[in-house]
Amino acid sequence: MRRTSLVRSLIVLSLAAPVMLGGCKPKAIRGGEGTENPDLDEGAMGTGLDRKDLDDLMKTNMTALMASPLWATWRSSKQPVIAIWPIKNDTSEHLDDQMLTLLSDMETEFINGGVVSVVSRERQAEMIAEANLQQTGDFNPAMAAQIGRQIGAQYFVTGKLQAVDERFDKERRVQYTLFLQVVEVESSIVKFQTKSERSKAIVR
Amino acid sequence: MTMMRGWPRSWLRGWLRGWLRGWLRLGAGCLVAATLACATYSERTEAARDELQRGDPAGAASQLNKFMKVRSSEQLPNKWKKDFELVVLERAMILQAIGDHETSARDFEIADKQLELLDIARDGAGKLGKYIYSDSATKFKTSPIEKMSINAMNLCNYLVQGDLQGARIEAKRFTVMRNYMRDYDPEHEHNAFGSYVAGFVFEHLGQADEALRYYDEALQEREFGSLKAPIERLAARGSYRGERIEDYLPSTPSAPVEKPPVETSPPAETPPTPMPAAEGPPVQRPSTTSELGALSGIPAWPILADAASSGEILVIAKTGRVPYKVPKRIPIGLAIGLAGAFVTGDTTLLEYGMFKVVTYPELVAHDTVFDQAEASIGGHALDMELATDVTGEIVAEYEDMKPKIIGAALTRMIARAAAAEAGRAAGNQAEGAGGLIGFLAAAAIEGTMVALDKPDTRSWTTLPARIHVARAMVPAGTHEVTVTVRGPGGMETRRTRVKVAAGGFAVVDVTTLR
Numbered sequence: 084m085r086r087t088s089l090v091r092s093l094i095v096l097s098l099a100a101p102v103m104l105g106g107c108k109p110k111a112i113r114g115g116e117g118t119e120n121p122d123l124d125e126g127a128m129g130t131g132l133d134r135k136d137l138d139d140l141m142k143t144n145m146t147a148l149m150a151s152p153l154w155a156t157w158r159s160s161k162q163p164v165i166a167i168w169p170i171k172n173d174t175s176e177h178l179d180d181q182m183l184t185l186l187s188d189m190e191t192e193f194i195n196g197g198v199v200s201v202v203s204r205e206r207q208a209e210m211i212a213e214a215n216l217q218q219t220g221d222f223n224p225a226m227a228a229q230i231g232r233q234i235g236a237q238y239f240v241t242g243k244l245q246a247v248d249e250r251f252d253k254e255r256r257v258q259y260t261l262f263l264q265v266v267e268v269e270s271s272i273v274k275f276q277t278k279s280e281r282s283k284a285i286v287r
Numbered sequence: 288m289t290m291m292r293g294w295p296r297s298w299l300r301g302w303l304r305g306w307l308r309g310w311l312r313l314g315a316g317c318l319v320a321a322t323l324a325c326a327t328y329s330e331r332t333e334a335a336r337d338e339l340q341r342g343d344p345a346g347a348a349s350q351l352n353k354f355m356k357v358r359s360s361e362q363l364p365n366k367w368k369k370d371f372e373l374v375v376l377e378r379a380m381i382l383q384a385i386g387d388h389e390t391s392a393r394d395f396e397i398a399d400k401q402l403e404l405l406d407i408a409r410d411g412a413g414k415l416g417k418y419i420y421s422d423s424a425t426k427f428k429t430s431p432i433e434k435m436s437i438n439a440m441n442l443c444n445y446l447v448q449g450d451l452q453g454a455r456i457e458a459k460r461f462t463v464m465r466n467y468m469r470d471y472d473p474e475h476e477h478n479a480f481g482s483y484v485a486g487f488v489f490e491h492l493g494q495a496d497e498a499l500r501y502y503d504e505a506l507q508e509r510e511f512g513s514l515k516a517p518i519e520r521l522a523a524r525g526s527y528r529g530e531r532i533e534d535y536l537p538s539t540p541s542a543p544v545e546k547p548p549v550e551t552s553p554p555a556e557t558p559p560t561p562m563p564a565a566e567g568p569p570v571q572r573p574s575t576t577s578e579l580g581a582l583s584g585i586p587a588w589p590i591l592a593d594a595a596s597s598g599e600i601l602v603i604a605k606t607g608r609v610p611y612k613v614p615k616r617i618p619i620g621l622a623i624g625l626a627g628a629f630v631t632g633d634t635t636l637l638e639y640g641m642f643k644v645v646t647y648p649e650l651v652a653h654d655t656v657f658d659q660a661e662a663s664i665g666g667h668a669l670d671m672e673l674a675t676d677v678t679g680e681i682v683a684e685y686e687d688m689k690p691k692i693i694g695a696a697l698t699r700m701i702a703r704a705a706a707a708e709a710g711r712a713a714g715n716q717a718e719g720a721g722g723l724i725g726f727l728a729a730a731a732i733e734g735t736m737v738a739l740d741k742p743d744t745r746s747w748t749t750l751p752a753r754i755h756v757a758r759a760m761v762p763a764g765t766h767e768v769t770v771t772v773r774g775p776g777g778m779e780t781r782r783t784r785v786k787v788a789a790g791g792f793a794v795v796d797v798t799t800l801r
């Protein structure tokens with residue numbers, strides 16, 4: 084009897100082992116809206132800026148802009164022409180790809196809002212190349228005025244991302260601030276400015 | 288059993304002896320078979336390492352091809368059996384040493400996709416130690432340092448081929464791993480070489496700020512005199528200023544090399560801070576001497592003023608191989624002391640076990656043939672700098688994991704001792720020679736489990752131990768680059784002719800793997 088139960092236990096164990104091991108095997112999954120894992124993007128995986136961070140930062144700044152007197156002026160006037168200057172990555176993080184995503188998001192919001200006309204970035208790049216200029220992340224009012232006149236833009240929307248990076252006892256916190264600014268091309272006067280914040284950290 | 292009481296005692300003894308003999312023979316056979324079948328990874332790849340040690344990387348690649356049952360290095364296995372992805376990684380490194388950068392890049396990319404990361408960030412239940420100790424049956428997982436090195440090594444392949452876009456992708460992959468390391472292991476040095484070459488890539492892609500960020504990262508790990516001139520050039524085009532970048536800029540701003548024609552606004556950045564006095568806080572400073580110093584009697588490369596008609600040569604020399612893992616035995620008492628809180632289970636059970644030693648995977652060094660490098664271009668000496676001590680990083684990473692690994696080994700040993708005790712108790716219940724049966728049963732169980740219990744010695748054994756870099760601006764044209772490697776095994780010189788276009792670059796890579 085004892086022997087039979089031992090044999091039975093061994094058989095069960097040998098059959099269960101591959102199942103148990105197989106259960107730990109990693110697999111690829113799909114996530115986001117409309118999938119079986121809608122919350123996949125919710126968790127933070129590092130101290131960099133992810134899709135959710137970019138969306139939140141963008142939303143805060145755009146909401147502030149749309150509630151501003153400048154936006155009200157734009158709504159009441161005949162679709163002013165705006166151009167978007169690259170957002171400067173002023174952090175030590177490699178976030179240039181994220182900055183490009185942010186730029187595209189901003190562009191999409193402006194275009195779909197229908198309140199302003201947006202100069203295509205390709206056209207802007209062509210003009211800069213034609214004028215033999217070099218557009219960097221730094222907003223350069225003189226260059227902006229020159230390009231603005233050439234492309235017919237009345238306003239430049241620009242921004243800057245800054246970060247405060249702190250460490251303590253194997254923990255790390257990065258506090259990001261995204262500034263958004265609207266500058267009138269003709270006068271170089273800052274017509275609107277806002278900021279949004281996001282902190283990311285590794286805690287133990 | 289009731290019926291047996293009436294049988295002659297001598298017959299019983301004879302039957303028992305035969306029964307035991309049979310079981311012991313079977314047990315011994317199983318032990319031998321198990322031991323032979325479970326050769327560790329380091330044992331199975333020993334032949335390839337021997338070939339490398341003899342200076343025959345092609346022979347080493349052939350050995351690995353045999354392992355994967357493919358005819359040549361051009362081929363990939365049809366079926367991905369256990370550890371093949373690691374062997375492809377080993378072969379990728381060897382192919383780079385041979386100079387077959389295209390196939391090497393392919394192998395690196397495949398290995399990078401196939402290999403999973405051993406996640407040091409999630410180790411709540413001590414899974415990490417358990418995995419490394421004896422889960423050689425499971426899929427191999429690279430350590431973070433190894434994973435990061437895959438991208439750094441593959442960057443070399445693309446740079447040698449002049450493929451900046453391919454190199455850019457590898458640089459971004461490298462950054463993902465470096466960010467992970469910075470977040471979860473901020474106390475150790477992390478592959479300054481990768482940041483250095485990633486900076487080189489973005490510098491030549493014309494992305495000044497991104498290049499400066501990478502150089503800043505490299506300078507966080509160690510100083511690089513060879514970055515002084517590139518940082519000055521880039522600072523004129525880019526606006527990024529980290530603390531270390533400031534240190535590498537002259538105290539009085541020099542005339543920018545390139546400037547947009549219509550630059551009317553003042554620069555946004557604060558002027559560079561002057562260098563503090565030597566007795567100040569220990570900050571990194573640009574080095575003006577190389578690791579070996581300039582080659583004796585060879586004039587140093589002159590600094591070229593005319594950037595428009597010149598190109599750049601980057602020399603990369605990789606020497607030695609990182610330590611590999613072998614099973615090591617230590618007494619239980621010492622193991623308990625080393626493992627500390629990472630042991631789970633009743634350690635008193637170990638007192639009853641037959642085996643008083645613990646076996647775990649330990650790193651052992653290769654016999655180093657070359658460990659230093661020097662370079663010259665057209666007879667002019669270059670400052671060769673040690674970019675990354677990969678061995679140091681691998682050892683530091685492993686030392687951090689070691690208590691967990693030994694803890695896992697002890698935990699498993701406790702489980703073995705408990706099983707042996709159960710066997711002993713069951714054997715003791717038998718009448719007559721019950722005590723003997725109990726002892727033999729315990730010995731058989733514990734012995735078989737020990738024989739089957741092979742520590743996982745899998746690791747990237749062909750990863751170079753030390754990486755050196757040197758660079759120089761040279762007039763456009765063809766140049767002869769000489770790289771000499773030295774060490775306990777003697778010296779070796781390799782000469783390469785490269786063509787550099789005006790405003791372009793060329794990368795020379797020498798990998799010894801011994």
